[in-house]
Amino acid sequence: MLALPTSGLGDRIGRTARFLWSGWAGIAGLSLLATVWQLGHEAYGDFILPAPLATFAAVLSLLESTDTWSTAFETTRRAVKGFVMAGSVGVLIGVAAGYSAAMQRLAGPILTVVLGVPPIAWIVLAMIWFGSSDGTVMTTVVIATSPIVLVAAMEGVATRDRGLDDMAKAFGAGPIRRCLAVGMRQVGAHLFPALSIALGTAFKVAVMAELLANVGGVGGALARARAHLDVATALAWILLAVAALILIDHGVLRPLRSEAERWRDAARPWGVRR
């Protein structure tokens, strides 16, 4: 790969180049998927599985209408808002629980139960509590994603290097300072992968809740496509939802992560860098 000097700017350019390269690799993978899809289309015909190109055409025609944008934005807004709420709650409680052995022991069984309940059950409950409203979607998203973040944050704190804590203490850092300057940085390794999973879950759950609670958004559009047996439109909506997810994951989460985990690059041998 690129052997760049370790100067700040060169380093940043290198990371950006690697980031773009990973985008290129992603496109290659997706093309493979499209090939399989095309084969499926040729085997089963238009009604069951429209061709990828026909679906892309459907996406493009959908994108011509401003309604589509606002519908996609609606779902994205719900998913991201729920994700941010779940993320903040999960990180706060998770970090606190990581520092306290008692809280960790209490949290264990609760998390097992909460993670064991399928999201669909929460949707039913939330529909009873909130009716067909934003609240239903948000509640479901928060409940479904916060345990993922919480567990990761807790694990990150619990497995931190206590030697570094002692070191910071030796140089006069109080508990809060130790948590912020030393603890949180170590949580990152556990937290970032969990955040990516949580974001994906947030989108999936949001669409599902929208569909079941009939509150518009991509889920609502999917419900309509199903009613019309319009597979091409349904697939187009699915593509749009996935595109929004990828946009946020790769546009926001991953750059944040690679910024925070820059030092890991130094540990990787040349050639293994992506």
Next chain:
Amino acid sequence: MTVLSLQGVGHAYLGRTVLDRIALDLSAAEIVALVGPSGCGKSTLVHIAAGLLEPTHGRIRRDYRRHGVVFQEPRLLPWATARENIAFPLRLAGVGSGERRRRAEAAAMRVALAPEDLEKYPVALSGGMRQRTAIARGLVVDPDFVYFDEPFTALDVALKRRMQDLVIDAARRERFAALFVTHDLSEAVRLAHRILVLDADGLGIEGERSVPGAPGERSDTQVFHVVQGFLSEDPLFRRIHDVDERRVA
């Protein structure tokens, strides 16, 4: 003037006593070496004295302004460059970034770290460089007391000498006191005013010897003779030697 005083200090890990009845006093600008076989509780004692570990019993009085600590392992922040690691205590103390940079560079210079190494992350540093980074971090705060826990074990002979000289010089110039843990009796004789021997089971300070002459003024032959004298004639040091031999065998 006594700057550090431990009285009747004892510690038990999960009910297993590793230190008991420890009493020691350090005066200002005094370097005291602490020797004893592996596992006898030297690190535990240093951590207690530095306030990182609550002793199970006993009293500690610290009368210094600010201490620095060099741990047995480097304990560097893996996400920070060598420079940021050295400056970490300054950041905690709220020193401004320009000042931080200047002082970190000065400290790095003293432990013979090249400027280009300062931009590296700990994973990209050699073991000896990591340890030197940790030494620089311990000295960067202008401490008047420094805890050294076998700081030079990972260094080669030449560098070890250089670091010993650095400690002797810095201690004289900045008049800091130091509690210096080491396995190496000649290192202890070279840089300490006084040598304490910790009981092999951590049950008290077995005894102490003051080293003739002042640190930095002893020639290599003098150091050699004192060490030979300690090892061959002084019953206090017999135990260390025994354990060392057993460990080698």
